Amino acid sequence: MKLYSITTPFLQLFCPGRDSRFVVTNKPNQTPIVPEGTVYFRGILKNIADYRFQILKMVLLISGFVFMFSPSASAQTFSETIKETVRFQNINSSENELYIHNINGNVTVEGYNGDEIQITYHKKIDADTQRDLDRAIEEVEFILEEESNRILIYLDAPFICVKKRDGKISYNINDWDDDYDFMFDISIRVPQNTNLDVSTINNGRVLVENIHSKWLDVSNINGSVELGNVAGITDAKTINGDITASYRENPSGDSSFETINGTIEVMFPENLSADITFKSMHGDLYTDFKNVQRLQARVESSEERGHGKTTYRIDKFAPLRIGNGGPTFKFEVLNGDVYVKRNRAT
Incomplete structure (x- = not known):
């Protein structure tokens, strides 16, 4: 992977105090690893002339936005x-x-x-x-x-x-x-x-x-959705944001936590007994509970009307059981991780 790192005075005008480097990779589907605060564009730039042309276009575009959205004096x-x-x-x-x-x-x-x-x-x-x-x-x-x-x-x-x-x-x-x-x-x-x-x-x-x-x-x-020192059956969801929750008592019934772009972090009392289901496209589930076992993947069947056929679907993510099991807590996220932690303060 070829990286070009060039400091531009233009970004200093709009992002003062930030590391104003563009990091460009010549692999379209590869995101470079860059320092925190670095602004990067994904794309293919064949040479420095192309790069400068892209910078010029960006400056003109930003200038247009600044002009369009400048607050009116009135x-x-x-x-x-x-x-x-x-x-x-x-x-x-x-x-x-x-x-x-x-x-x-x-x-x-x-x-x-x-x-x-x-x-x-x-x-x-x-x-x-x-x-x-x-x-x-x-x-x-x-x-x-x-x-x-x-x-x-x-x-x-x-x-x-x-x-x-x-x-x-x-x-x-x-x-x-x-x-x-x-x-x-x-x-x-x-x-x-x-x-x-x-x-x-x-x-x-x-x-x-x-x-x-x-x-x-x-x-x-x-x-974001933030729950602190709560108790009760919960349905918590957002689209662009994190979900954090800490429970004083474990929910007594099935609960769900869902986000698309964000992290889910939930703390339960240490006596938790529940079944955990987890779905994610770009994320993992982590837990510090000790008594955890993986259950068999769930199989759901559906019958097609008029055709006499039965379709079986196997859940991609096998559920987990914490403690002796109990209510089902559903965690779903598209881009982000899930953390199920012990709330040692309870």
């Missing part, structure tokens, strides 16, 4: 912080449910030994003009609904289609007005036994701490 910003307090009708019920669905921004939920749901949200809007800003302030709403043992928190606007089914909420965003951007950072303190369904989509993480409930449903799209 840009307007609005921000406010609102606090609200609500309660469940029966604070001692194990069926109490809180649904929080954000679009842009962080969601933080903390359990505590109280009987109120303390909500704080910071709303920020950036617009091209004052007229767009005023319109955005009116259009984008923070909605709080109370339904006996269920509380719903979500956003609404003319371009947001809110769908409710079986008490759950989903979004369909159409024709988002690019004349303004909005961000909500939501922080909530809840009784520790509250069942949670929490999500965001962009520009934020989902953090849940000190919750001891029946179930947790936590998701993100472009960001």
Whole structure:
């Protein structure tokens, strides 16, 4: 593999303080091993002249982006912080449910030994003009609904289609007005036994701490999912981000942890007994639990209608059993590793 390493003054303009070297390999499908912070392009450059031509194109392209996305001198910003307090009708019920669905921004939920749901949200809007800003302030709403043992928190606007089914909420965003951007950072303190369904989509993480409930449903799209000192059957997923979790008690039922581009790291108490299934295209599973055994690969059968044929599928990844086995914990990742660790703090 032939490597060219050339320092360019152009990158110093846009990435000051970084190691601004391009490392180029002459093997199209091979990624070179480079120092941390090195910017590299994968491709074939026949000679230095080609290389310089590529640099020139890159500089022109970046210059165009800088011009296109330079903030306007007339840009307007609005921000406010609102606090609200609500309660469940029966604070001692194990069926109490809180649904929080954000679009842009962080969601933080903390359990505590109280009987109120303390909500704080910071709303920020950036617009091209004052007229767009005023319109955005009116259009984008923070909605709080109370339904006996269920509380719903979500956003609404003319371009947001809110769908409710079986008490759950989903979004369909159409024709988002690019004349303004909005961000909500939501922080909530809840009784520790509250069942949670929490999500965001962009520009934020989902953090849940000190919750001891029946179930947790936590998701993100472009960001991380973090669970700390929790207990409950769990469904945690994201697309572009890591999943980290530490349990004060092992989940009593089947749970799943899924990401596409990221690492999954979960810590369970040392008395864990569970069956682990793992699927990955570019990753491995690691564990420091001692009593681990590999089970036989699972075989699933399906019958083709009208043909009288039965198809058998053998799972590529044989499950693992930790301890005496028990509920199934599913780990799925496309590009990343999975770490199943002992939580020695419990």
